[in-house]
Amino acid sequence: MRHTIAVLVENEFGVLSRVVGLFSGRGFNIDSLTVAPTNDESLSRISLVTHGDEQIIEQITKQLNKLIDVIKVIDFESENAIEREMVMVKVSAEDESRAEVLRIADIFRAKVIDVTPKSYTLEATGTPAKVSAMVELLRPLGLKELVSTGPVVIGRGSKGWKG
């Protein structure tokens, strides 16, 4: 089962390696991970996607909480959270495929951020499902390069989530 977990940590050196080391040391999976400081500069927020059965996810959240530099852990369930990721993708675009790339970009509200006679580079933001649907449509046209942020996640509703 896929889980998106947000981890609020001290914004200090070495904290990320504690988190990542915990996953590798205990054989947990990280499918994606993204990290940046928050509005409170003393805090960083990690959004990570992992998978495992209920017992493994429980261990992951408990083990994360056990780290001294971890302040809060939330295992978001899909219904009460908003997930977004951004991709930048470089696609071959020559002759008749040039128009097709732009049509796909238009459907997914992706932006063209670079163009050459042989390629387009697109930027797209959305749910992981939307982004991956776009990538799958572009793939047969010749995907040259793809870079993704991995999902970030925020809870729905008016309540803010701070340290």
Add this chain to the structure above:
Amino acid sequence: MKMNGARILLECLKKEGIDTIFGYPGGTVINLYDELFSFKEIRHILPRHEQAGVHAADGYARATGKVGVAIATSGPGATNTITGIATAYMDSIPMVIITGQVPTALIGNDAFQEADIIGITRPCTKHNFLVKDVKDLALIMKKAFYIARTGRPGPVLVDLPKDVQMAQTVFHYPETVEIRGYKPTVEGHPKQVEKAVSMILAAKKPVIYVGGGVILANAAPELAELAQRLGIPVTTTLMGLGSFPETDPLSLGLLGMHGTYYANMAVSHCDVLIAVAARFDDRVTGKIASFAPHAKIVHIDVDPTSIKKNVRVDLPIVGDVREVLLRMLKVTETPDTTRDISPWLAEIQAWKTKHPMSYQQTGTIIKPQYVIQRLRALSDPDAIVATDVGQHQMWTAQFFGFTSPRTLLSSGGLGTMGYGLPAAMGAQAGFPDRQVIAICGDGGFQMNLQELATIVQNRLNVKICILNNNFLGMVRQWQELFFDKRYSSTCMELPIDFIKLAEAFGATGLQATKVDEVDEVIKKGFATPGPVLMEFKIAREEKVLPMVPAGASLTEMVLAS
């Protein structure tokens, strides 16, 4: 008043009530040692290897209940501490390890004697700190001690660059400390405690399973009171030995791989298992699927990650075990006279009668179990025993008969050979007037025998008992049972003259080769002032039994014939 970082560190130790430390000097702690030279409030013991220094601090911590402190220099000094730190981490021992580091400007430059000890120890410490500014030092030390001794205790490493030791600032030690990401749960949830008590009182076949956390939390008296009040049998892990007196009729002794027949049968047939500060290690559970198959499990632990890590738990209680046990005692103050578990106790008694712990001492060849029993009989009642790892460790666990907490020091989780001698040394430093016995195999002893020098030099009068079978006995036992007696690299071959070895260091050496010499050697060893090494030439192929083969269920025991 301004002082340098080195002095501040020592002042912090003093504020924490530390009077004994174990450490080894070197280039990046030379400033610290210079301050130590005139700092009379702290006794510094110089081991002959940093690993032994950390084990000594660990033995000191286990025996006294205080935080153990060790110092090493950067690079190889720091990397030598790893086994000691990992040993303490696995057994949740409160320690603060201070390592020197190259000057901050050189960090990352592959400087002489530089090692990324923060990176290296990240997975084997509870937490670690690199001090980059002398102004942060006092607060970091306060945090280090707070983290080491609270919650589930553990080792904390502080990496202190040379320039930070030299830099000056005003010393101010904070009275309290607040770490927003670290808030250990102390009190167990009252509702959960009540539910647990009802479950326990309704049980027809309850068993209490105790781990080392009871000793760490100083909760042995509360545990004994609860068990005795409710008349519930108690089995302990290796780490839990001493938390409940083995002389009590309710004691089932050790459980697990080398546990007693009756403890393993009781756990396999109980209807409620009360796990108190134990963590369901594979050496305890055997095959998980068939562990306590009929039992509802109550699990009390200060560390939430221990709960449901290996086994299903029906009723978890997170909290300091002493607090939880005190609450349980309160809830069970009025006795329930209708409750009767005597058929269960009779069933257990039948198992005890059917297969008691036994061995055969026939002929003149010394059986190791006999030595352990004689050591108990002839030692002081409050003697502290440190072991190495292997057969002698299990024989000690099975046959010594521990009755009080903090009298057995043994590497349970990591299983570190070479632990026994330095740990005994640390315990002796903590209790100069108590009898401290290091029980070692010939293999483990040779891993840290250089500490004979430390022991003699510092008048740490450890009584060392070597059960010598000239084998790496536990591995040999596995080879005998599971590898068709192919004794690959387990025979030590070279016979060592341990008496001469002891004498070379200025200690006394004694030897027993026949069973009728055992008492004589032990009596003489205990009566001789100063450190004594007693060697017992034991039956070479004696096995530790009962034994549950790895991966088998607890009922599938190989028993002593």
